[in-house]
Amino acid sequence: MECAGTLVQRMQKALVQMNVQLPLVVSDITGVTGLRILRDMAGHRDPAHLAQHRD
Numbered sequence: 001m002e003c004a005g006t007l008v009q010r011m012q013k014a015l016v017q018m019n020v021q022l023p024l025v026v027s028d029i030t031g032v033t034g035l036r037i038l039r040d041m042a043g044h045r046d047p048a049h050l051a052q053h054r055d
């Protein structure tokens with residue numbers, strides 16, 4: 001079983017490969033803000049809308 005750190009790195013790599021630069025904007029993609037943005041990305045891609053999730 002993979003540790004949490006490895007899974008987070010895989011998520012960050014996948015985001016960068018999809019040209020989603022979230023790891024450059026949010027210091028911790030598994031924090032409150034990062035998780036809110038990730039959840040909302042399924043339905044929205046507008047940066048201004050996604051930025052409303054910052055904590």
